[in-house]
Amino acid sequence: MSATKTGLRVAVVGGGWAGCAAAVELVHKGAQVTLFEAARTLGGRARGVEVQGKMLDNGQHILLGAYADTMKLMRRVGVDPDAALLRLPLQMRYPAGSGGMDFVAPRLPAPWHMVVALVRAQGLRREDKLALARFTSSARWMRWGLNDDVPVSVLLERFDQTERLIRLMWRPLCLAALNTPLERASANVFLAVLRDSLGAKRAASDMLIPRLELGALFPQAAARHIEAEGGAVRLGAKVGALARVGAGWEVQAGDNRESFDAVVLATPPTQSAALLAPAGETAIAGQIGAFEYEPISTCYLQYDEKLRLPLPFCALMDAPRDERFGQFVFDRGQLDANQAGLLAVVVSAAGAAAALGQDALAAAVAAQLAGAFRQPALAAPLWSRVITDKRATFACTPGLARPGNATSLPGLVLAGDYTASDYPATLESAVRSGQGAAAAILAYARLPRENSSLSHAAGGPATGSVE
Secondary structure (H helix, E strand, O other): OOOOOOOOEEEEEOOEHHHHHHHHHHHHOOOEEEEEEOOOOOEOOOOEEEEOOEEEEOOOOOEEOOOHHHHHHHHHOOOOHHHHEEEEOOEEEOOOOOOOOEEEOOOOOOOHHHHHHHHHOEOOOHHHHHHHHHHHHHHHHOOOOOOOOOEHHHHHHHOOOOHHHHHHHHHHHHHHHHOOOOOOOEHHHHHHHHHOOOOOOHHHHOEEEEOOOHHHHOHHHHHHHHHHOOOEEEEOOOEEEEEEEOOEEEEEEOOEEEEEOEEEEOOOHHHHHHHHHHHOOHHHHHHHHOOOEEEEEEEEEEOOOOOOOOOOEEEOOOEHHHOEOOOEEEEHHHOOHHHOOEEEEEEEOOHHHHOOOHHHHHHHHHHHHHHHOOOHHHHOOOEEEEEEEEEEEEOOOOOOOOOOOEOOOOOEEEOOOOOOOOOOOOHHHHHHHHHHHHHHHHHHHOOOHHHOOHHHHOOOOOOOOOO
8 A cells, every 4th residue: 555645755866775775665655756776777786687598696695584674675565585585594514525514503492503503513623612602602791792893803813713613614604794804804793793693593593595586586676666656766877966956956867857855875885975075975975985895706607407516505615825716605506496507606805716807717616616516527517607796895894984874965865785784784784774764864854944954853873773
């Protein structure tokens, strides 16, 4: 059922997950929304692309059962998470005989799922298990946070984590979650992720792997929902300038200029900085313009359709100096029957790997798989494709100052996974930020316009986190 229309005209600039979340929330509250996206498809850095006639993701993702806001929003736009996602218990499993570990949380109430998983874990020595138990116990006591943020490597050293446990669990988890090496990654953000995985209720700690390509998982359904509610979605419409005009905003996309009451700026940090500075918000523009970034590469390898890995996804023993770059491999055929024989290998913090070039990286990854699974045929895929996003995420470093939703400009807010949150750059943080931006816009609209400012409407420096 459509909400009562408020007459509030809002431009959402950027059609990634944050922008789509903001637009869905705004139309749900009755606003008249126009969503601008420079590309021809929605989704931003989490979208589908066509490769060899198949719709694949521009990067493989795993969600957590704790991503409640993302699940709720998917349902609102007509996507059933139970059908769209493969739900697996929390796990870290390596190919048999590769020298790794096998850690699986059984479907028991917390904290027994972790206790039993630790007792049953294969490939960990007694000292490794004691170190893991000691760490999780101490983290709970610290309420999963530090007063003074430090690199993850320092945190692990403080709690005497073993070299093997760091190599097999902490390092791959940190790379997967923060896309930042242990030596540079924020301990507080890492602890927040662990809180909602190792330290959460069993269902919240589940790992959810998309069966659908990422565009179909939410952005495409969001666009249909926005248009059904009377909003507009404009693809191929790059916004080049924002200008405060009277009590509202003028948005320039190409040769077209349109007027709105408010704007949600949901573009990546570099693009947002370029739009904010000329509009008068130089402080935030400078802040986000100074962010550093980490790349992610996803290597797709197509084999005979009869190929099937022992598990839907496995961890891999990476060793960049030996050109073993992959950290996780996904059997896409176990997620979608139309992708039988297709493997996706993820390389986080992929600077060194991406420097090899596509063909060399694909060959190195294929050789790594052949060794890990003891199947020489894996060294010779039928075809391969590497997709590298050089600015996949901001470098999630200790104490990094991230802006909230609010700006100093009346009626203009930010949305994106880079905004203030205790989470790293994830789909959930993007969704939460989009929802926070929508709430700030609606609060701003309720104030007397002559005395209003967005920071007051948002109750101070709003953040994208609902935790």
